[in-house]
Amino acid sequence: MLVISSFEQSTSLEIAIANLEQNGINKTKILAVPFEKRREEKKLFDSIHRSDGVSLFDIAAALGTACSVLGASFGFILKWGPIIWGLLGLAIGAIIGFIIDYFYTKKKTKKQEKVPDSFSEVVLIVDCEDTLGEKVENIL
Structure with missing residues (x-):
């Protein structure tokens, strides 16, 4: 019987391993x-081969679309027309969204750096007889 468990590295884990050895394993x-x-280190842009799960284009795309629609709508009234104002709204909204997302991501990563990740995780695999399986589970 295989018993597989996961723990944080600590003295309790060392004691549990010693206890397993004392009980006949x-x-x-x-x-x-x-x-x-x-x-x-978080990178600004993702590539095809690597992604860190952080996208800087979500808010940029949303704000760009919203400002583009508003620019095109108001462009019927304004001098340059709806196409130019729609493109200007897209550019301005995308730039503002990118800046907001960049500074939000930068602030978020600074918070994560403050949390210490000094501990490591340990996976423990114990191969024992079926009769000792419950005893091993109780020790762990």
Whole structure:
């Protein structure tokens, strides 16, 4: 029977492993795999091969569309016409949206950097007999 569990690295985990060894589980049947949390620097633009899940074009597209519609609507009244004012509204809205999203993302990443991620996660795999399975689960 395989018992798989996940823990944060701590002294309690070390005590649990020692307790498993005292209860008849051989060291060769216990596998502890540490996972270090890597911190990648957020990049401004995504590529085809890499994406960090942060998009700077969501608000830019929404504001660009809204300002484009407003510019085209008011362009029927204004001198340059609806097409020019629609394009100007698109450009102005997209730039404002991009700036808002850029500073919001920058502020958000600064908050995340303040939270320490010094601990690492450990996956523990224990290969034991079916009779010891419940005992292993209780120890873990």
